[in-house]
Amino acid sequence: MVLPAHEEPRGAIRAAGLLRPGPGSRAPHEVRARPRGYVPPVRTIRRPEVTAMATGETGFSDVMYDLVSVQYHALKAGHDYGQYVRDARNAGYDDVASFFEEVMTEDSRRAARCHEFLRELSAKEDTGSTA
Template structure:
């Protein structure tokens, strides 16, 4: 299994990256929803709600996969 410079596997890094971006975006969606509602654009507000849910689901999936890999050789090790 390939490992990056950190000693952790590339797949762990990839999952953490996807999870981070999904969670970070979640902070912005509430504002996007408010903006759309303030503009009386209900369909667009609903679109942002859908995107927010998809990112939340994506972050949860990453968490499950990271838990699955934790402590396995596939996760790599920070100890060098």
């Protein structure tokens, strides 16, 4: 049985010489053999030393940056949850709406706690630019 060209297995098409390798790729007969016992070189990735209060490109400590990030995401999620509450209420799922309200309250508390930590840390360290 002969299949139309678009249904033939790729191997059959390649064997018939109809499928050519793409630009820059090697044909199967062009594969270079590696010498026996060849071991590819090992690449070493150097990681910078981590200090307790490292400052990155922002000039702020990593801890401050992390707290700001958590605070932002908690506030952003809280904003999104407001829509989820409305969606659940409109669909008649009051129990789901209550769940979203609980999560929204937790994120609000989380953002407030981050704010407290940020206030404490900003009093302890110089948060000015390092540039």
